[in-house]
Amino acid sequence: QVQLVESGGGSVQSGGSLRLSCAASGHTYVRYCMGWFRQAPGKEREGVVSIDSYGSTRYADSVKGRFTISLDNAKNTLYLQMNSLKPDDTAMYYCAADSNGCSFLFRGAFDIYEYNYWGQGTQVTVSS
Numbered sequence: 001q002v003q004l005v006e007s008g009g010g011s012v013q014s015g016g017s018l019r020l021s022c023a024a025s026g027h028t029y030v031r032y033c034m035g036w037f038r039q040a041p042g043k044e045r046e047g048v049v050s051i052d053s054y055g056s057t058r059y060a061d062s063v064k065g066r067f068t069i070s071l072d073n074a075k076n077t078l079y080l081q082m083n084s085l086k087p088d089d090t091a092m093y094y095c096a097a098d099s100n101g102c103s104f105l106f107r108g109a110f111d112i113y114e115y116n117y118w119g120q121g122t123q124v125t126v127s128s
Contacts, residue, residue: 002026002117004095009122016085016126022078022095022119033102034071035115036080038091038124045094047110049080053101058109062088085126095119 008020020036035050049059049069057069068081078095096115107114 002097002099004097004117004119006093006095006119006122009093009124011125011127012085014086014126014128017081017083018085018124020080020082020093020095020122020124022080024076024078024097031101033098033100033114034069034078035096035098035109036069036078037094037096037110037112038089039094039121040091043091045112047112048093050104050109051078052104052109054103056104058104060110082124085124087126087128090124090126092121092123094121 003025005023006020008018010018012018031053033052036048037045038048039045047060048063049057049067051057051069051071066084070079097117098115
């Protein structure tokens with residue numbers, strides 16, 4: 001069993017930065033496929049960035065050049081550095097894990113139903 005706990009959300013002005021963390025307990029991230037997703041009110045959950053079991057990353061076009069995913073295996077923690085934030089980035093952000101592992105050569109990075117563990121979410125609000 002894996003537990004994921006996000007932190008680091010908050011309220012910032014447009015152009016600001018935040019770093020989200022996702023701490024895992026119960027298992028390690030090694031060989032997992034990990035991702036950050038977000039969901040704004042009235043909208044479907046969407047993929048933001050994912051990293052597969054081999055270190056390959058995929059970013060949503062809307063965040064390329066602004067967001068960066070990183071993984072600290074020693075701390076069992078996944079990070080999302082968010083820079084140049086925009087009001088459109090306002091959403092609940094979720095960390096997700098696929099304990100079966102994955103390669104983006106063989107499947108999509110943002111296939112929500114492939115991720116079998118989810119955190120409770122952390123709210124990010126960006127004001128103009």
